[in-house]
Amino acid sequence: MCKALIIGAGGVGTVVTQKIAADPVFTDVMLASRTKSKCDAVAAAIGGDRVKTAEVDADNVAQLCELFRAFKPDIVVNVALPYQDLTIMDACLECGCNYLDTANYEPRDEAHFEYSWQWAYQDRFKAAGLTAILGCGFDPGVTAVFTAYAAKHHFDEIHYLDIVDCNAGNHGMAFATNFNPEINIREVTQKGRYYENGQWVVTEPHEIHRPLHYPGIGERESYVIYHEELESLVKNYPTIRRARFWMTFGQEYLTHLRVIQNIGMARIDPIIYNGVEIVPIQFLKAVLPDPKSLGANYHGQTSIGCRIRGVKDGKERTYYIYNNCDHEQAFRETGTQAVSFTTGVPAALGASMWAKGLWRGAGVFNVEEFDPDPFLAELGPQGLPWHELFDVDIEV
Ligand code: NDP
Structure with missing residues (x-):
C-alpha cells in the first residue's frame, strides 16, 4: 500500500497525476493545489474516483500538515513552484512523509539558484528515517x-x-x-x-x-x-x-x-x-x-x-x-506539451522508484545518487x- 500526494495542478502536475494514477504501485492518489477547481478538472479527465482532490496553500506549513494528517501520504510529490520547496519539506518532516520535487528552492525576492537551502535538511531527514529526492524532472532529473x-x-x-x-x-x-x-x-x-x-x-x-x-x-x-x-x-x-x-x-x-x-x-x-x-x-x-x-x-x-x-x-x-x-x-x-511531459514523467517515475523500494535512503538525495538502471529501464x-x-x- 502506497499513498501519493501531488501538490500543484499546473502543466507538470497534470502529467504527474495521470502517470501516478496509472501506476498500480500507488493505492491512493490525491492532487492538491491552491485552486481546487484545477485539481478537479485533472481528476475528472482521469475518470472514476481514482484521484481525490483538495485545496491547500503550500506556503503555509500548518495547512499542509492538516492535509497530510488527514490523507496520510507516504510520499509527497511537489510540482508547485520552487518557492514552496522548504515549507513542503518542513511539513513532510513534521508529519513523517517522504518528499520529491523537480526544481530547487528559490527565495521569491532573489533569483538565486542553489541547493544549499535544501541540502541543509540532510540531518533532519536522516534522523527521521525519511527520503527526500531533489530535482527529479528532466533537467534537473x-x-x-x-x-x-x-x-x-x-x-x-x-x-x-x-x-x-x-x-x-x-x-x-x-x-x-x-x-x-x-x-x-x-x-x-x-x-x-x-x-x-x-x-x-x-x-x-x-x-x-x-x-x-x-x-x-x-x-x-x-x-x-x-x-x-x-x-x-x-x-x-x-x-x-x-x-x-x-x-x-x-x-x-x-x-x-x-x-x-x-x-x-x-x-x-x-x-x-x-x-x-x-x-x-x-x-x-x-x-x-x-x-x-x-x-x-x-x-x-x-x-x-x-x-x-x-x-x-x-x-x-x-x-x-x-x-x-x-x-x-x-x-x-x-x-x-512536451516540456510538461518531459518533467512530469520522470517525477512520477521517481515516486514509483521510491514506492517500489528501489530508490530509498534516509536523508536528502539528488537523483544521481540512486541506481540509474531501474529508472532508465522504465x-x-x-x-x-x-x-x-x-x-x-x-x-x-
Ligand atoms: P504551473 O505554474 O503551470 O503550475 C504550478 C502549480 O502550482 C499551479 O497549479 C499553482 O496553482 C500551484 N501553486 C502555486 N503556488 C502554490 C501554493 N502556494 N500552494 C499550492 N499550490 C500552488 O507550473 P509548471 O507545472 O509549469 O511547473 C511546475 C514545477 O515544475 C515548477 O517548480 C517548475 O520549476 C518545475 N519544472 C521543472 C522542470 C525540470 O525539468 N526539472 C522543467 C519544467 C518545470 P494555481 O493554479 O492556483 O496558480
Missing part, C-alpha cells in the same frame, strides 16, 4: 540519471560534461514560455555560470553561444546558462573538469526577453500601481499564455541529453545519451525513450 548511467557503465572518469537542451517546437505564439513564466524568465535572464577546474566561471547572460547539432532536428543556436544540476553533479563526480549547460533560444524569443527586461517587466521587486502593490513579473505572468494551453498547436520536438568526454580503461572516449520528445505525441497522450516504456551514441563528434 533525467540529465543527472543519464550522467550516473554513463559513470556506472561507460566511464572510469568523466572529465567534460555538457548538458544540451533543445526545444525545436513551434507553438505559433509570438512569445510564450514552456513552463511557469515567472520561474522560466527568472531562470533564463540570470547571468551564465559554468564549472571549470574547480571554479565557477560567471558570464553575462547568453554571452557564450554557438550552433550545436541535435539528432533528428539539425543545428540550433545554443547558449550557456546556469542550471542547478551542475552544482550537485560536480560535487558527486569530482573527476569532472568542466561542466556546462546549453539551451537553445530563437532570435524572436531573445528579442522579446530583452524588451521585457529593458522595460522593467522582468522585475521581481514589488512596485505600487494605483495604490496596489504588484510585482511586475507576476503581472506579466497573468497576461502571458498559460504554458498548459500551448499543447494544442505545438509541433516539433525537444531533444535533451548529456555529451560526455572522459576515460574508460585508459582510453579517451566520447558518449552522447539523449531523449527526443515530440510535442504532438505528448499532447495526444496527456493534453500537455523511462522508455513511460513515454521517454533514450538513445546512446558512442565515440562520435560531440562538438563541445
Whole structure:
C-alpha cells in the first residue's frame, strides 16, 4: 500500500497525476493545489474516483500538515513552484512523509539558484528515517540519471560534461514560455555560470553561444546558462573538469526577453500601481499564455541529453545519451506539451522508484545518487525513450 500526494495542478502536475494514477504501485492518489477547481478538472479527465482532490496553500506549513494528517501520504510529490520547496519539506518532516520535487528552492525576492537551502535538511531527514529526492524532472532529473548511467557503465572518469537542451517546437505564439513564466524568465535572464577546474566561471547572460547539432532536428543556436544540476553533479563526480549547460533560444524569443527586461517587466521587486502593490513579473505572468494551453498547436520536438568526454580503461572516449520528445505525441497522450511531459514523467517515475523500494535512503538525495538502471529501464516504456551514441563528434 502506497499513498501519493501531488501538490500543484499546473502543466507538470497534470502529467504527474495521470502517470501516478496509472501506476498500480500507488493505492491512493490525491492532487492538491491552491485552486481546487484545477485539481478537479485533472481528476475528472482521469475518470472514476481514482484521484481525490483538495485545496491547500503550500506556503503555509500548518495547512499542509492538516492535509497530510488527514490523507496520510507516504510520499509527497511537489510540482508547485520552487518557492514552496522548504515549507513542503518542513511539513513532510513534521508529519513523517517522504518528499520529491523537480526544481530547487528559490527565495521569491532573489533569483538565486542553489541547493544549499535544501541540502541543509540532510540531518533532519536522516534522523527521521525519511527520503527526500531533489530535482527529479528532466533537467534537473533525467540529465543527472543519464550522467550516473554513463559513470556506472561507460566511464572510469568523466572529465567534460555538457548538458544540451533543445526545444525545436513551434507553438505559433509570438512569445510564450514552456513552463511557469515567472520561474522560466527568472531562470533564463540570470547571468551564465559554468564549472571549470574547480571554479565557477560567471558570464553575462547568453554571452557564450554557438550552433550545436541535435539528432533528428539539425543545428540550433545554443547558449550557456546556469542550471542547478551542475552544482550537485560536480560535487558527486569530482573527476569532472568542466561542466556546462546549453539551451537553445530563437532570435524572436531573445528579442522579446530583452524588451521585457529593458522595460522593467522582468522585475521581481514589488512596485505600487494605483495604490496596489504588484510585482511586475507576476503581472506579466497573468497576461502571458498559460504554458498548459500551448499543447494544442505545438509541433516539433525537444531533444535533451548529456555529451560526455572522459576515460574508460585508459582510453579517451566520447558518449552522447539523449531523449527526443515530440510535442504532438505528448499532447495526444496527456493534453500537455512536451516540456510538461518531459518533467512530469520522470517525477512520477521517481515516486514509483521510491514506492517500489528501489530508490530509498534516509536523508536528502539528488537523483544521481540512486541506481540509474531501474529508472532508465522504465523511462522508455513511460513515454521517454533514450538513445546512446558512442565515440562520435560531440562538438563541445
Ligand atoms: P504551473 O505554474 O503551470 O503550475 C504550478 C502549480 O502550482 C499551479 O497549479 C499553482 O496553482 C500551484 N501553486 C502555486 N503556488 C502554490 C501554493 N502556494 N500552494 C499550492 N499550490 C500552488 O507550473 P509548471 O507545472 O509549469 O511547473 C511546475 C514545477 O515544475 C515548477 O517548480 C517548475 O520549476 C518545475 N519544472 C521543472 C522542470 C525540470 O525539468 N526539472 C522543467 C519544467 C518545470 P494555481 O493554479 O492556483 O496558480
